[in-house]
Amino acid sequence: MRNIVFTLWVGVLGVVAVNAQASVIDSLHYKYVDDTYYEDQFYAGMVYNVLYNGPENLSQNNFSNGFLVGFIKDMPINKQRNKAIGLGVGYNNMSFYFNMRAAKSNGIITYDYIDSNTSYKRSKIETHAIEIPLEYRWRTSTATSTKFWRVYTGVRVSYAFSRISKYISETEKDVFENTDIKPLQCSGYISIGYNTWNLYGSFAFTKLFEDGAKIESTGEPLDMSYLSAGLMFYIL
Numbered sequence: 368m369r370n371i372v373f374t375l376w377v378g379v380l381g382v383v384a385v386n387a388q389a390s391v392i393d394s395l396h397y398k399y400v401d402d403t404y405y406e407d408q409f410y411a412g413m414v415y416n417v418l419y420n421g422p423e424n425l426s427q428n429n430f431s432n433g434f435l436v437g438f439i440k441d442m443p444i445n446k447q448r449n450k451a452i453g454l455g456v457g458y459n460n461m462s463f464y465f466n467m468r469a470a471k472s473n474g475i476i477t478y479d480y481i482d483s484n485t486s487y488k489r490s491k492i493e494t495h496a497i498e499i500p501l502e503y504r505w506r507t508s509t510a511t512s513t514k515f516w517r518v519y520t521g522v523r524v525s526y527a528f529s530r531i532s533k534y535i536s537e538t539e540k541d542v543f544e545n546t547d548i549k550p551l552q553c554s555g556y557i558s559i560g561y562n563t564w565n566l567y568g569s570f571a572f573t574k575l576f577e578d579g580a581k582i583e584s585t586g587e588p589l590d591m592s593y594l595s596a597g598l599m600f601y602i603l
Contacts, residue, residue, distance in 0.1 A: 403510070404443070404448050404509070404510040405440075405441040405442075405443065405448075405451075406441040406451065406453075406504070406506065406508060406603070407438070407439070407440055407441050407603070408438070408439050408441070408601045408602060408603055409436075409437070409438050409601070409602045410435070410436065410437055410438070410439060410455075410457070410599060410600065410601050410602070411434075411435065411436045411599075411600045411602075412433075412434070412435040412436075412567055412597060412598060412599040412600065413432070413433070413434055413435075413597050413598055414432065414433040414434075414435070414567065414569070414595040414596060414597030414598075415430065415431065415432060415433070415595065415596055415597055416431040416432065416433050416461060416462070416463055416593050416594070416595050417431070417593060417594045417595075417596070418431075418463060418465070418575075418591045418592075418593050419591060419592060419593065419594060420590055420591045420592055421589070421590070421591030422467075422582050422585065422587035422588075422589070422591075423587070424466075424480055424585075425465055425466065425467055425480070425582075425591070426465060426466050427463070427464060427465050428464050428465065428466060429464035429489060429491075430464070431462055431463045431464050431465075431491075432462055433459060433460065433461040433462065433595055433597070434459065434460045435457060435458070435459045435498070435599075436457055436458055436459075437455050437456055437457015437458060437498065437500070438455050438456060438457065439453040439454065439455030439500060439502070440453065440454050440455060441453055441504065442454070448510075449505065449506055449507065449508065450503075450504065450505055451503075451504040452501075452502070452503060452504070453500070453501070453502045453503075453504050453519065453521070454499075454500070454501055455499065455500045455501075456497070456498070456499055457497075457498045457499075457500065458495070458496070458497060458498065459494075459495075459496050459498050459525060460493070460494070460495050460496075461493065461494045461496070461595075462491055462492070462493045463491055463492050463493075463575075463593070464489055464490065464491045465490065465491070466480055466481050466490070467479065467480055467481065467490065467582070468480075468481050468490050468534050469490075469492070469532035469534070469543075469545060469547075470534075470541065471532075471541075471543045471545075476532075476545060476546070476547050476580075477583050478580065478581065478582055478583060478589065479582055479583045479584050480582065480584065485536075486536065486537065487534065487535065487536040487537075488535045488536060488537070489533070489534075489535050490533070490534045490535075491532075491533050492530070492531065492532050492533075492545060492548060492575075493529075493530075493531045493533065494527040494529065494530050494531070494548060495527065495528060495529035496525040496526055496527040496528065496529075496552070497525065497526050497528065498523055498524065498525035498526075499523070499524050499525070500521060500522075500523045500556075501521050501522055501523075501524075502519045502520060502521025502522075502556075503519070503520055503521055504517070504518075504519045505517065505518045505519075506518075514561070514562045515561070515562070516560075516561050517558070517559070517560060517561075517565065517601075518557070518558070518559050519557070519558040519559075520555075520556065520557040520558070521555070521556060522553060522554065522555050522556070523553070523554050523555075523556055523569065524551070524552070524553050525551075525552045525553075525554075526550055526551055526552075527548065527549075527550045527551075527552065528550075529544070530544060530545050530546065530548040530550065531543070531544060531545060532545040532548075546577075547576050547577050547579075547580045547589075548575060548576060548577070549573060549574060549575060549576065549577055551573070552571060552573050552575075553571070553572045553573050554569045554570060554571040554572060554573075554595075555569065555570050555572065556568065556569035556570070556595075557569075558599045560599070563600050563601065563602070564598065564600070565598065565599045565600070565601065566596075566598065566599075567595075567596065567597050567598060567599035568594070568595065568596045569594065569595045569596075570594055571592040571593050571594070571595075572592075573592065574589075574590055574591065574592050575589070575591055575592055575593060576589040576590075576591070
């Protein structure tokens, strides 16, 4: 009987010891994740820009592309660290090709449609901007897993330090700084994906042009804004 009791006592101690060891390991692991796990990331994106709310006869041509690159600091907001706020800084370059020409004479900028019989290579506006993204981040990641699902959504404020209008034909090249383009832009965006590859979409809240810009021949205001869709890549 004494041997049976001793054996049971040793067994209970063994179970307690194993459970205690597991608890310690879990505690240490949890503390490690809680203290050191951040998803600080570099990002790079390629998008296609689509104008909306523009003049009736304004149409896009060629490939109105955009490029974004930057860094986002991750700030977890829960113990599991799968939810966070991200704040970053970056650069973007946006181009818009269309059948409208901007011209500048004596400091005055005018706009009009390009005649369908006119042969030209391209007519576009292009911006280079510094951007600040602020986003809410949800992911299925852990401190040891680099492949996970993510949904990031937020707002992006950008300031264009360069705003260019460009018209090029066989016989003419007209390039100038276009101050009618709004320097301060704000857009909402969402990025959804797995691992490195993510679908990206954004919606500009602000108009592309300052108030007063219009098509000379029709008087139509240039009240358009734009949507962007493409791919976003995140690198740890």
